[in-house]
Amino acid sequence: MTEQKEANRPLRIAIVGAGPAGIYAADALMKSDADVSIDLFERMPAPFGLIRYGVAPDHPRIKGIVTALHKVLDKEQVRLLGNIDYGTDITLSDLRRFYDAVIFSTGANADRALPITGIDLDGSYGAADFVSWYDGHPDVPRTWPLDAEKVAVLGVGNVALDVARVLAKTGDELLPTEIPPNVYEGLKQNKALEVHVFGRRGPAQAKFTPLELRELDHSPTIEVIVDPEDIDYDEGSEAARRHSKQVDMVANTLEQWAIRDQGERPHKLFLHFFESPAEILGSDGKVVGLRTERTQLDGTGNVKGTGTFREWDVQAIYRAVGYLSQNISELPFDDQAGVIPNEAGRVLIDENADGPARYLPGTYVTGWIKRGPVGLIGHTKGDANETVACLIDDSANFGAAESPEPEAVLEFLEGRGIPFTTWAGWYRLDAHERSLGEPEGRERVKVVEREDMLRASEPNKV
Template structure:
């Protein structure tokens, strides 16, 4: 699109955010054949959003979906403009001048912790921070040193809690094979976590765990799994639980009967338990909690811990620089058509993914979601006002000194990551330093479709 002179009938589209929702939207828009230019503008030098910076590093099969996304760019019809933060490097109104339509797919951000006394102590971290750190997100905060952690409490009844708990007790050979950045891997290898306590507000038949993810615990070598039989028996009286919950309950029941022998590490599930305080003076020393299972006496627990990870979801905050009203579930939208605070549709502005629905669903959920949004956009396209600005946004960004990362630049980052992985016997090892990533991306000539 660099030398490209748009015709009157040309239509251009910017998709903001290169996570699954944005990339499924790009795929659907490209397949429609209705756009002469589609740009995916991404804040990071790398695409894929939470597939790269959320999905657990020991789940490479889940990350294989990136191959589908790569085809969107390899086709040459869609440009990747990485390392460009919308709202900072380019404003919403500037984008509306450059493109006929924009689709926001920037996800949600913002950590969430339990609101209990002590939640801000060093050693008490949100899952957003902990996951970003172990995933090598360039903007991640430093994680508390794992080398001094012997006991950890993981709070949460969803898959992220399982990912965190599993990684803390995973064998070294499993960790070495992941794509964790080298410094993160070193921290995990130095850790000697003996006990992980998973604290869950609800019962064993009410968690949001995927059975397939829960089952992985049973395959961990040398890890004792502990579940109180009374919790399982109390849950068995719960009527109308889903198929997945029944599978989970079955699994928890089988763990009550496990004879694990002498294991070095253990994972214990505490159901119907609410943390009431994180204790410690200058750092975390444990968690006070209140267990209140149905049918037996409530009791107070004190669980010693050096690390507490709060896996209690993400705060669903959208961009604060858009003149749009947000709901707890995401942006105010109708099937992806964004509405402003006064309830009116904003012409040419669309939304998809977590920003549209709130933080829920799997990667695949974003596909139907993005297709719905793009279908609305295509329906409206003819009536949309044409962009005023014919200048290529890439030239504008470059002139402003932004080191935009192209798709070929991202491929160069990947080459460096593969080389780093091979040095330790893994397929790939992530670079997490933004400057190094951008330098790798610009080490060769940028190729723009």
């Protein structure tokens, strides 16, 4: 019998990452039969991860997920400890002193590489960096170069559409959202008149959702244009449409846009298919164009090159070809897949060794660090349930934490002089941001500077 059972105390769990994946894991733990006490560690002073720093500001319906996450963090079994950088402020070895098990839900916040010539030119950007800027992330520059009149976005997922839509909208269109003043001022200076979105395959292989696609056409300043020659399907594409209502809805929308007359809205947003990025063209170290190779369907829904190339006049390029998780200290990492090797959430060591799998004791993963950056936010619920089921099954064999008292970790952080934030602090920051927006009739104005966030999170400091 372990010390945990003998002491008749709750199972102490640390979750590293207080985005949706981490909060869903906390919820799953509380819904299990186990008696649990959970601390959520977050690198930012505020919780909610991707919802706060990865969702476009003009998508309040997605940000509405925060309401459900709020209810989880309101539970007495959960404690938020923000502004704590895992690997610097606290390590896995430290966490093992205070907790019986640790779940990592650190997500994916870097841009996946695109290995084509010219990718490093001035004017070539990663979508994740741009998203962080317009979402007011405290750790990125406060300004963004928006002097290109013609812009390319590489990729046909929801992030690509977010980037294209923000680039094509006016600053005044986005002002009613929560964007901070520096982002509004930057977008007011945006010179983009044409935004070109490029997909390597066809309409039936696009990864964006029907709702996200249709939202492009809602702006009074954006004319969405699809070339009729890009509407093409093979046997594999038709099968995809038959088997997925979403795929069929996307294809139908694109077909309708391809046959309509072009309107007079000032900003043009072109959706190009069957164009594979081959090279970013440069002059004097700066982007001056994009070369693509025309592709064609091969019968299976995949494409092959035709050997026909085209050059596009653009002065800035954003790659939105996927997010990538970053290595986590003291844990194994699969650089190719961008995940921590795991089996149903249990962290694997010696994955390829002969004999039964070996796991890192009391260590688990959930969300994108577990399965890669695919799927929608809600899909992380299933990840969390699977991981938590494994953790509960293993709990009888956990080695007892040395100092499981809830106060022990707080004393450790205070002893290191780490200015951590709490759930009560979030309520104060939330109220402060709402007060900033109220005079302008906005729901909130996001605070950007880390020090300002910390100050607003403390009692009587604003």
